Amino acid sequence: MEDYQKIKLEIPEDVAQQMEQRRILIEDLQRVIQHAEASGDRLFHPPSGHYKAAYAPFKVTFWVEYTPVGEGYAVHSAYAHRMEVLGP
Numbered sequence: 735m736e737d738y739q740k741i742k743l744e745i746p747e748d749v750a751q752q753m754e755q756r757r758i759l760i761e762d763l764q765r766v767i768q769h770a771e772a773s774g775d776r777l778f779h780p781p782s783g784h785y786k787a788a789y790a791p792f793k794v795t796f797w798v799e800y801t802p803v804g805e806g807y808a809v810h811s812a813y814a815h816r817m818e819v820l821g822p
Contacts (some may be wrong), residue, residue: 737768738761738765738768739761739764741807743760743767743806743808743809744807744808745760745809749809749810752811752812752813753812756812756814758796758814762796762812762814763798763800763812765789766787766788767787767807769789770785770787775787775788784800784810785799785800786799786800793816794816795814795815795816796812796814797811797812797813797815798811799811799812
């Protein structure tokens with residue numbers, strides 16, 4: 735089992751349905767969160783307390799909005815698109 739696969743996610747039914755429609759896998763979200771937490775490459779929105787992070791393991795960038803909860807993470811939204819995010 736890969737390290738990212740050990741990440742526990744709480745995914746509400748409406749988000750799970752969106753993921754299915756958008757063909758986003760749980761593993762995709764786990765990879766994003768693992769990358770964000772290990773690298774610190776994430777944005778924090780103080781009013782909501784949510785983090786937003788992106789990760790592009792291939793030619794698709796996956797985005798996840800999440801919060802740490804207990805031993806895992808609550809997923810608030812997820813989407814993906816084909817673009818490259820360039821740094822400064």
